[in-house]
Amino acid sequence: MSRVACIGAGTVGRAWAVVFARAGYDVALNDAIAGEVERTAIPGARRTLELLAENGLLSEDVETVVARIRPAGSIAEAVTDVVFVQESVREDVAVKREVFSEIAAHAPADTILASSTSAIPGSDFLTHFAHPERALVVHPVNPPSLIPLVELCGTGTTSPETIAAARQLMTEAGMRPIVLKKEIDGFILNRLQFTLVAEALHLVGEGYCTPEDIDAVLTYGLALRWASIGPFEVAHLNAPDGLQGFVNRLGPMMRQLGAAARTDYDWTEEQIASAHAQLAERIPLDTIADRQAWRDQQILALRQLKQQALG
Numbered sequence: 524m525s526r527v528a529c530i531g532a533g534t535v536g537r538a539w540a541v542v543f544a545r546a547g548y549d550v551a552l553n554d555a556i557a558g559e560v561e562r563t564a565i566p567g568a569r570r571t572l573e574l575l576a577e578n579g580l581l582s583e584d585v586e587t588v589v590a591r592i593r594p595a596g597s598i599a600e601a602v603t604d605v606v607f608v609q610e611s612v613r614e615d616v617a618v619k620r621e622v623f624s625e626i627a628a629h630a631p632a633d634t635i636l637a638s639s640t641s642a643i644p645g646s647d648f649l650t651h652f653a654h655p656e657r658a659l660v661v662h663p664v665n666p667p668s669l670i671p672l673v674e675l676c677g678t679g680t681t682s683p684e685t686i687a688a689a690r691q692l693m694t695e696a697g698m699r700p701i702v703l704k705k706e707i708d709g710f711i712l713n714r715l716q717f718t719l720v721a722e723a724l725h726l727v728g729e730g731y732c733t734p735e736d737i738d739a740v741l742t743y744g745l746a747l748r749w750a751s752i753g754p755f756e757v758a759h760l761n762a763p764d765g766l767q768g769f770v771n772r773l774g775p776m777m778r779q780l781g782a783a784a785r786t787d788y789d790w791t792e793e794q795i796a797s798a799h800a801q802l803a804e805r806i807p808l809d810t811i812a813d814r815q816a817w818r819d820q821q822i823l824a825l826r827q828l829k830q831q832a833l834g
């Protein structure tokens with residue numbers, strides 16, 4: 524069976540290990556903190572696999588899949604003899620450059636090298652080593668073990684063959700890749716997400732509504748549609764004559780609200796502290812782990828519903 528390596532075994536790295544192990548790969552999992560993989564990452568991966576099994580989303584028994592995830596004591600040891608490397612170390616361009624120098628020095632020359640970066644363009648840290656044509660960003664949504672979308676974004680030097688191979692590997696591993704046509708920082712998901720978050724901070728900060736109201740607008744409103752159809756299809760279905768008819772009717776409002784949105788809103792520390800206090804009252808900090816488990820269960824229930832709807 525083919526081997527892959529996951530470098531960085533935090534929140535995202537351990538979830539990637541689940542994705543690859545479930546797809547049948549042997550996974551070498553490495554972290555800079557000695558013992559972290561054995562102590563927290565593998566037990567965490569096991570809990571996720573149990574959750575997948577309870578929801579009928581695992582075709583093998585949990586221990587068979589967990590056994591494919593093995594700790595690797597160094598990057599060199601992890602990447603020897605692998606077909607794919609997924610880096611998930613902390614979001615710091617200098618750290619990522621250093622880690623990729625190490626990965627590229629020890630991985631086979633044709634191994635695909637991928638980064639989970641949330642927002643740093645790959646051109647900033649994926650071109651300074653031998654064979655940069657094999658490197659790209661494969662940005663997941665947390666946790667990739669439960670949410671299938673991945674954004675593939677090459678640098679100016681990434682080869683089309685690398686993009687095609689990464690797309691195929693991701694698809695076969697049960698993910699849903701999109702490929703960016705051009706490089707842009709933040710890629711697509713986080714540009715959309717933080718545009719909305721910026722306007723939410725503006726609306727709360729200027730006293731139009733509470734953080735709870737914003738969350739309700741999404742979970743009882745927009746996201747009920749967005750779980751099945753995105754904003755383009757929403758518009759297309761909201762007029763009998765499709766997107767063109769929708770824009771003919773509401774284009775002026777769309778332009779006006781788009782221009783008025785305060786994505787540059789200069790929120791203050793006090794506003795964040797106040798929003799945090801309101802959230803901590805609703806979801807006390809010592810219940811966050813339970814609430815995360817509830818969130819994961821909700822995501823899986825929604826995925827099953829979508830699966831049934833697709834037949």
Ligand SMILES: NC(=O)c1ccc[n+]([C@@H]2O[C@H](COP(=O)([O-])OP(=O)(O)OC[C@H]3O[C@@H](n4cnc5c(N)ncnc54)[C@H](O)[C@@H]3O)[C@@H](O)[C@H]2O)c1
Pocket residue numbers: 530531532533534535536553554555556559610611612613614615618622639640641642662663664665
């Ligand atoms: N958390 C999210 O919601 C999310 C979503 C998508 C992408 N990402 C991206 O994934 C990456 C990892 O994020 P995270 O949330 O898992 O961070 P994290 O802090 O939970 O984990 C990072 C891990 O990398 C390890 N590490 C640091 N330097 C290392 C090195 N030189 N070699 C090996 N391991 C090293 C740390 O010990 C830590 O365990 C970041 O680039 C982040 O932007 C995060």
